[in-house]
Amino acid sequence: MDGFKAADSLGLRLRFLHHVIER
Known part of the structure; x- marks a missing residue:
């Protein structure tokens, strides 16, 4: 569970x- x-x-x-890079 911890790994998940x-x-x-x-x-x-x-x-x-990704959101920050797309900015």
Whole structure:
């Protein structure tokens, strides 16, 4: 379960980074 949470966090971070880069 912890690993899954970490993966989800990574995905969210990637999406955030992508949003910032697209700015």
